[in-house]
Amino acid sequence: MTSPSGVRTDLLGAIGGVPRPETDVVVDARDVNKFFGRLHVLKDVSIQVKRQETVVVIGPSGSGKTTFIRCVNHLEKIQSGRIFVNGHLIGYRETAARGGLPIVGGLPIVNRLPIVGRRKGKDPGATKLVEDKEKNVASQRQEIGMVFQRFNLFPHMTAIENIIEAPIHVRGTSKDEAMVMGRALLERVGLAAKENVYPNQLSGGQQQRIAIARALAMKPALMLFDEPTSALDPEMIGEVLEVMKELAREGMTMMVVSHEMGFAREVANRVVMMDEGVVVEEGTPDQVFSAPSQERTKTFLSKIL
Amino acid sequence: MTASLFSRFGTRRALLAGCLLMPLVIAGCSGNYPVKPNEFWNSLFRPSPAIINGLGLTIGISVAAQFLGVVLGVLAAMGKMAKLRILRVLAGIYVWIFRGTPLLVQLTFFYYGFATAGIFKWPGLTIGPVNILPEIVAGIIIMGVNEGAYMSEIVRAGIMAVDPGQTEAAKSLGMTYGQTMRRIVLPQAARVIVPPLGNEFNNMLKTTSLLVVVSVFELYNTFSTAAGRTYATFELMAACAIWYLLLTTIWGFFQAWIERRLARGTTGSTDQTDYSLRARLIGLRNNSGNQGH
Numbered sequence: 159m160t161s162p163s164g165v166r167t168d169l170l171g172a173i174g175g176v177p178r179p180e181t182d183v184v185v186d187a188r189d190v191n192k193f194f195g196r197l198h199v200l201k202d203v204s205i206q207v208k209r210q211e212t213v214v215v216i217g218p219s220g221s222g223k224t225t226f227i228r229c230v231n232h233l234e235k236i237q238s239g240r241i242f243v244n245g246h247l248i249g250y251r252e253t254a255a256r257g258g259l260p261i262v263g264g265l266p267i268v269n270r271l272p273i274v275g276r277r278k279g280k281d282p283g284a285t286k287l288v289e290d291k292e293k294n295v296a297s298q299r300q301e302i303g304m305v306f307q308r309f310n311l312f313p314h315m316t317a318i319e320n321i322i323e324a325p326i327h328v329r330g331t332s333k334d335e336a337m338v339m340g341r342a343l344l345e346r347v348g349l350a351a352k353e354n355v356y357p358n359q360l361s362g363g364q365q366q367r368i369a370i371a372r373a374l375a376m377k378p379a380l381m382l383f384d385e386p387t388s389a390l391d392p393e394m395i396g397e398v399l400e401v402m403k404e405l406a407r408e409g410m411t412m413m414v415v416s417h418e419m420g421f422a423r424e425v426a427n428r429v430v431m432m433d434e435g436v437v438v439e440e441g442t443p444d445q446v447f448s449a450p451s452q453e454r455t456k457t458f459l460s461k462i463l
Numbered sequence: 464m465t466a467s468l469f470s471r472f473g474t475r476r477a478l479l480a481g482c483l484l485m486p487l488v489i490a491g492c493s494g495n496y497p498v499k500p501n502e503f504w505n506s507l508f509r510p511s512p513a514i515i516n517g518l519g520l521t522i523g524i525s526v527a528a529q530f531l532g533v534v535l536g537v538l539a540a541m542g543k544m545a546k547l548r549i550l551r552v553l554a555g556i557y558v559w560i561f562r563g564t565p566l567l568v569q570l571t572f573f574y575y576g577f578a579t580a581g582i583f584k585w586p587g588l589t590i591g592p593v594n595i596l597p598e599i600v601a602g603i604i605i606m607g608v609n610e611g612a613y614m615s616e617i618v619r620a621g622i623m624a625v626d627p628g629q630t631e632a633a634k635s636l637g638m639t640y641g642q643t644m645r646r647i648v649l650p651q652a653a654r655v656i657v658p659p660l661g662n663e664f665n666n667m668l669k670t671t672s673l674l675v676v677v678s679v680f681e682l683y684n685t686f687s688t689a690a691g692r693t694y695a696t697f698e699l700m701a702a703c704a705i706w707y708l709l710l711t712t713i714w715g716f717f718q719a720w721i722e723r724r725l726a727r728g729t730t731g732s733t734d735q736t737d738y739s740l741r742a743r744l745i746g747l748r749n750n751s752g753n754q755g756h
Contacts, residue, residue: 308628313651324637327642327646
């Protein structure tokens with residue numbers, strides 16, 4: 159089956175089927191706090207994404223939703239709380255809180271702010287988060303695909319080279335195998351003809367579809383989308399959303415920061431509303447859009463719907 | 464007559480020829496000086512083995528020192544941007560010292576100074592059938608280390624010019640710091656680095672003439688010695704200048720070619736940008752309306 163923009167069904171067939179996350183709860187963020195200097199941008203944020211679920215995070219700009227999604231693959235550091243993906247603590251190791259400097263990579267690392275575990279049933283201060291080795295963080299990120307607002311395709315590589323880069327150099331897949339997978343992905347996002355084209359010769363919508371294919375090529379257990387349609391011309395939004403809808407339908411576990419309420423209504427299993435660094439409310443799209451319980455959600459929705 | 468010359472060969476060509484002949488014209492006008500035109504013409508069109516050898520040394524030392532400079536420059540730039548404070552401090556001290564003192568002083572200090580104080584005597588080097596004299600080894604290394612200090616700033620600017628989104632995309636795919644640098648950041652930084660790198664090499668070709676102080680017989684030293692022997696300083700130095708001009712001009716072609724290759728995948732790479740030699744040398748762009756008559 160092919161749509162007008164050439165997007166085909168069975169997207170995940172290109173990477174050998176739906177990647178199976180190891181745990182039922184794929185993203186488990188607990189009481190995450192984050193500061194930019196003195197600015198408290200995430201305040202005790204707890205969000206869960208279950209296996210094969212699509213969670214859409216909405217909220218006004220400056221609400222911390224983009225910062226939060228970037229914390230999930232440790233592109234941003236957090237000051238307290240825990241984020242588990244697939245059961246693994248992301249970006250940090252827990253160590254005994256007091257008792258000398260923890261040793262990481264041969265040299266002591268001192269966090270600027272004391273990090274105190276706040277999990278219920280645990281003595282506060284019993285453990286402390288220490289940033290993990292860069293190599294370990296890198297291997298955790300292999301399981302987490304990310305799509306950016308501004309695509310961030312590698313401009314010195316063609317479409318297919320962008321897609322096969324990480325499978326070859328990170329996963330160690332053979333070039334032949336990666337090419338087969340890369341072509342299958344390109345074909346299924348409707349861009350088979352653009353294999354040897356450089357990103358600057360492609361439209362925004364085409365670039366974003368290739369960026370999605372690039373992330374999928376790593377066979378991630380989780381896909382993060384950070385406002386994937388916000389930098390697109392209106393007529394190109396549809397083709398990107400189409401790919402994302404197809405992914406959700408096929409059972410990819412996804413966390414999406416978006417202003418596309420239509421997409422959220424149609425695809426999301428749950429919608430999370432954030433404002434000023436706090437999770438204001440969450441529920442099914444019907445609950446949040448038709449009968450919001452919080453005043454701030456009502457105000458926000460009335461402005462954008 | 465001048466008018467006819469201009470119209471016959473085109474303005475620019477006539478001017479160029481005029482410039483090249485200028486030394487002899489001036490010499491001819493300065494009554495008392497016995498011009499030795501043969502010294503000038505022979506060293507240009509029938510160069511002695513010594514001159515050929517000097518040319519080879521100048522090119523060889525320049526390439527080797529520049530290569531060393533680029534390697535050290537990349538390392539120092541990464542050091543300056545490292546998380547570890549000690550690396551930043553070390554890179555900072557290196558750049559501070561080698562950019563802050565004259566190359567001439569560095570050459571004499573590390574070659575003669577070290578030898579006199581008995582700290583270190585530069586060894587020669589044998590690679591297969593080739594013997595490299597100690598002063599040449601010293602020259603390459605000292606000039607390379609000096610060049611590295613300048614390159615580090617150029618490389619750092621290049622790395623910082625790459626969109627931070629590129630690093631984030633690479634990280635999000637699971638690449639390590641080293642992979643991100645090698646595969647994603649440095650190839651893109653190269654586009655920003657190559658034009659000033661070309662200038663650095665142009666400089667390097669000429670700066671090797673300072674190696675005369677450690678008695679390397681490169682191009683300048685060869686001519687300088689010949690001038691001392693024949694007293695034809697005027698003619699020989701004019702010829703020497705033309706040799707250097709030739710080297711830097713040929714390098715200009717290479718630089719343009721490399722820059723065109725690197726432009727792949729960037730905006731405007733499909734444009735026919737004029738990188739002709741003339742455009743690079745005298746800053747004039749080719750446009751048909753301007754081509755003589």
